[in-house]
Amino acid sequence: MKRRARGGAGARFAELLGAMADAAIVVDGDGRVDQLNAAAEQLLGVTADEVSGRSLFALVSGGTLDDLRARMVRAGGLPYTAHGKLETTVSAQSPTSLELTVSRTNIGDHLLVVARGMGDADTERVLTEERLLNDALRRQAMQQTAVANLGRAALLGRQVDDLLNDAVTAVAEIFEVDIVVVLELDEAAGAFVVRSSQGSPASWIGNESIPVRDDSPAGLTLRTAAPVAFDNLFDDERFVPPPRLRELGVVSGLLVPIRGRQRPYGVLAAHSTRTRPFSDDDVVFLRGVANVVAAAILNRKAEDELREALEKERVVRLESESARRALAETVARLDTLLNHAPIGLAFFDLDFRFLRVNGPLADVDGIPVEQHLGRTLEEVSPNLWPTLEPTFREVVRTGEAVVGIEVGGQTKARPGAERHFLVSAYPVAEPGGGLIGLGAMVIEITDRKRAERRAQLVAQASDVFSSATDVDELLDKVCDIVVPTFADSCHVYLLPTTEHRRRFAISHADPELREQLVEAEHRWPFDPSNTGGFGSTLLERSTLVREITDDIRRRASVGEEHLDMISRHHAVSAMAVPLGSAGTPIGVLLLLYTEVSGRHYDEADLDLAEELGTRLEQAIRSAFLAAEAERARDHLMLLARVGELVTIQLDSTARLERVAHLVLPTFADVCAVYVREDDGYLRLSAYAHVEPGRELTPDQLANTALLGPDSAAPPVEAIRTGNPVLLTTVPAELVRALLRDPEEQRAARDTAIRSMLTVPMFDPDDGMLGALVFGYAASGRRYRDDDVPVAQEIARRVAPAVENAIRFEREQATAEILQRSLLPEELPELDHVELTARYLPGTSGVKIGGDWYDVVRIDDGRVVFAIGDVVGHGVRAAAAMGKLRHTLQFLALEGLTPAQMLDRLNGYVCAAEGEMATLLVVAFTPATGSVRFSSAGHPPPLVRDADGTLTFLPGGRGMPLGASGSAQYADDHAVLAADSVLVMYTDGLVERRREPLDVGFLRLGEAVSHAPDDLERFADHLLDELLEQRGPSDDVAILVVRPVSRHGALELFLPARPDELAPLRRTLNDWLARIGASQTEAFEVTVSVNEIAANAIEHAYSTSESLFQVEGSFDGATVVFTVRDSGRWRDPRPNGDRGRGLEMARALMDEVDVAPGPEGTEVKLRRRLRGAARG
């Protein structure tokens, strides 16, 4: 292809051009042809050379080429198309119409034109299309312009109503329709309201309400929220033509919804009275208008709201401004008032910041007025705020004043001092009624409070002092009422005296610290001679230490540890007041403030402390006196009880035990009773200890070593001197000195007696009976001088009981000995006469009575029997009896008759003014069987013949001995045949209280008639039948005699008397020797039999003159002994040594069989004799 030569780019472009199938022409900015390719040459019918440099428009013209030209000049961006007619200068084959497409190139301002030929028909069509398109474009441009205008108007703030009018006008103009309406939706009414319209009656606007119907175009639009178009209202199955539309002659229309914020605002409707189709562009346009309208409406709404909010804000701002102004005015008015008032006044805002404060109140706080302002009450007065805060808040809340709140605490103006104020708070309101602040009035009432507190404290103290009876309780209570109102820590110390021990009480607001202080007191007891260098002045006068310094603390301590303790107490201020008159104070009252409260004492406080001290001292003295009185009362009661006790009938040991326990714990913690034995040794007879675990058992009591007369123990000393021994304190050395035995020392230490008082027990007749020892142990009490008389009085009251007991026991011993010696030692062996006797003493009192019996053998073979009853009991009766007996023996041997003997005896008894007695004397001649008898008031003897006939012998009765000096006595006679039994007895056998004597005699007869033959059994039978099981209250003696011939090997009936043992031994020895036993065997057998015999005697001892039987037999190898006793087991001797005898018998014999039976015990002893084999 032909072209002008160009640079590189141009060369490449030329290549491209050449390759293109379409006709392509390159023109410069002026429209001059620069290049063209072969296809273009062909289309245009020219060659490149012909047209190069010539204007394209010379070739092509017409159509829209003018535009093209203009555009080309403008050199716009995108490719565009134009049509034009080709000039005839080209060949006839060239088409007459061309379509040219122009686009830029990247070669300067050159353009590329691509041409295409078109036929005529095409050209026509194209032109029409162009025209239509242009029309459409023109319409579109108008629409867009209209929408843009509306939008601009809306932005510029055109009123909505005006805007709506503009909108309907624009739509009507652009659509070229008759009727355009804006329908606003009234949702509540379910209807449209015409807001703006063109082409409908003006009266509709704002008035006409059109119901929303689903079958109307507007209803459909609303419902679908989408555009609705119709060509023919009457031929559209969607609708029923609404009346108004019909009225207006509407045929076609287009409607779009107008959006709202949450729901549609309404509908924009364009109606035509002809069939006018609406295109998509129309819809777009109408929608655009509707959007502008919607935006404008929304905008208007937002604007309205904003305006409202702004309005409100403006109002509020105005109101608060007015309130502040009112406050400031009020405050200014109060200023004058404040500064002239004599009391503290302050004014606060609702945050409780000081707005105003006057001089007086500022002084209280201790900071200048200016420095109050703007600060809260809490900042300025932190100590008082906690009390005031609730009140202030209440005032604010209720709007009511609160009057008279008491506030107390320390202030910054005067630290350490406790001050009190009376505060009233009241609300302050502005004229309109709203609360704007708080006012307060403050009056200082410190002095008044102090006086009040003083009175209160004194009243409390008086209460305590008058109600407390115990000193310890008193001290504790005082400390309690003083803390914490008047002190943080309170100490009371009482000095020790001889009568009262050291005491103290401590209280502290902090219980733990109190414990420590109490412990410290135990370790370092308060010593007034060494307290902070004050020395004795602490006891002389009251002392105020306003500020406690380290120096003072150091001087008050007794060592580093103590100083440390004191320092931990953190006491900062103190007062000390002596209790009691100067010179003889009984103690000290110490009051302290510590860091806890930080308060300090002043002179006014000291006055109050002194008053407390005075009252306390009085109360203490009263309490001591009361305690003394009670103690004295207790002692008196104790003495009364001791006195009572001693009269009670108890055996002596039990009585002593009772006394020892009675004095506990009133008068002792430990009590011991010592009884003096014959040799001067002291035996511990009773012992009581207040702690149950420390009592002594009877065994321990019995095994306690006796105190020797040379011992240094207080009881021995008391007895030796006859004076009490008071040991206020018992030193340990004394214990060691008294008791040599370590066991006993330990025991003494265990009882831990701290104080001991010993008094002797003394009887005018019997001298020293023993000693009473009282001791205080764990209770910590001590004996004092005024305890001694009490102890002595106790001893005096107890002594008779002890003495009685001793005497009684002695008498018992004596009587026992007497008894054994006064009754016959043995019943004599009588040829051809069996004899047995029984004696039972009465159960009351001393075991010896006045009954007695005797058997006197006379040389000529006669026997004199006597049985009698001396009036009375005890030793006197026994002695009288003895005398009678011996006299009778003498008289009998003289050969007097029974009556003569009685006569003589009566004379003696009357002359000696001795005890009266009954007596029966029987003289018996065995050879003849004759009996001569006489009775001095004694019950008649009874005879049972061999055939069983019973006969009482009532004859020969005379008066009892000693009844009358002129009594007459007579003899009577009887005969006692062989094998008949004579029974003599005393009235104890037949007499029973509340029973006639005759009954007793009958009973006796009954018993005798049924009694067995064996004399021993006979006697036992009588006792069994006639006596109560437990024995007679009166003595009983029986003497039973039977004349009979003796037969048998060794057969002995012996009275159960110890004196029978020796003769028995002799008889045994003789008999054993005769049967051939060796000396050793004889000894051993004798011992064994003797043991059993002694058993028998012991069984019978104190019961009777019973007999026991010893039988012996020998079969040439074995000797057999049988010992039978009829002993009744009564009052066994306390010692168990009799068992030893039986053991011994068993050891010495081959066999010993003990067979107890209802009528007595039978013991059989066997032994093989070897000696016999030898001999």
Place this chain on the structure above:
Amino acid sequence: MTPLAEVRLEEVNGALVAHLAGEVDLSNVEVVRATIIDRVSAETDALVLDLSETTYLDSTGVRLLFELTQRLHARRRQLRLVVTDAALVRRVILLTKLDEQVPLHDSVEDALAALQSPDGSDS
């Protein structure tokens, strides 16, 4: 009548020697006891009972010996018995095991000598 037993007392070097001749049984044991006890005073250091002439002694007498033992020991005094080997009463004493509480000696001299040394032996 002649007494069943006789008690002869003498003091030797602070010790009381009681010579018991005769028989001791239930009938006279109290009298024997009283006789001896009466002579035992606070000054008596020890008691020597001479049973070499005692012809009869049974459990009754032994009971007395036991009692004397307890009494003297309570007062921290010594008691010793003199019993010859051949004596019949020795058998009784051994049977009752009295020798376990009271040392036996052959003669009064032996007993007295043993009193001098604190751990006197019984011969």
